[in-house]
Amino acid sequence: MAFVAAVLVSFIPAFIYAWWVYWLDHYEKEPKRLLGGVFLWGAVVAAGGAYIVNTIFGVGVYIITESEMAADMAVGSVIAPLSEETLKAFAVLLVFFLFRKEFDSLMDGIVYAGIVALGFAATENVLYIYERGFLEDGWEGFWIVFVLRVILGPWNHPFYTAFFGVGLAAARLSHNALVKFGAPLLGFALAVFTHSLHNTLAGLLSGGEGLLALFAIDWFGWLFMFAIIQVALWRERVWIRTQLQEEVANGLISEGQYRVAASALRRFAALMNGLAQGRYRATRQFYQLCTELAHTKHQRATLGDGPANTAEMIEDLRARIRPLAESAAHLP
Secondary structure (H helix, E strand, C coil): CHHHHHHHHHHHHHHHHHHHHHHHCCCCCCCHHHHHHHHHHHHHHHHHHHHHHHHHHHHHHHHHHCCHHHHHHHHHHHHHHHHHHHHHHHHHHHHHHHCHHHCCCHHHHHHHHHHHHHHHHHHHHHHHHHHHHHHHHHHHHHHHHHHHHHHCCCCHHHHHHHHHHHHHHHHHCCCCHHHHHHHHHHHHHHHHHHHHHHHHHHHHCCHHHHHHHHHHHHHHHHHHHHHHHHHHHHHHHHHHHHHHHHHHHCCCCCHHHHHHHCCHHHHHHHHHHHHHCCCHHHHHHHHHHHHHHHHHHHHHHHHCCCCCCCHHHHHHHHHHHHHHCCCCCCCC
């Protein structure tokens, strides 16, 4: 009963948090099947693999040092950050290489990294809530660990892994060889460093004041990543406004549709308008394709002709947008 409860209180909030991450990507939603796949990778492959690696190395350190404290510190500060961030990063890398067309903005890197990390955190939370909460202190311990990890500290793993997602996205959007090679490495290093910093402080700080200090540091980091998200959304909005001006001039989209495409609030209003008129699906698809067109044109203008941004792809997107333009809802 307690284990089932731990699964429910870990995974249900994780799904809610994942939906919020999905919602944050206002302009170009990622395929739900792909997001579900990376969430599953985080929950099963990354979490399971990290548990095995951490356990093996933790036992090894204990055998060598005969110190439980040394084993805990080695796992928390070094082994876990490296193993967990590596296994989570592998899912983001798979998307980057196998579904390159879907990886065309900073927000994409943050979204895929955040979703795989939430899957990982959900499984990890089950173990903490059940083993370190319920088995040690009963239901009181169960709910204390739940509040600490699921309510007060849900964004730690997404925060760490998001650095790697941003690094990959920066490499994808640059033609500079140094950025292409260095940005993912820097992103991974920051993911491991922030993860290690949190675990080290969690091991050193104690008592209520220590816990408050740890959460203050965590929340500062989350706010920093939220600021990066706002910058990423602003950049996308600029790309859309710039690249779709030509489409208004050539008659592909109207001036009203152009204004909606470049505004998250106007998009929401247009979608609600489309829902009321029975045109929700066409409206959603229309503005999604408009964003894809803007991204593809921007990449071709800045990176040149490439496998994910060819002139043929641009014309194909225009051909797909054209029949939807009449049925897509927009605002006056």
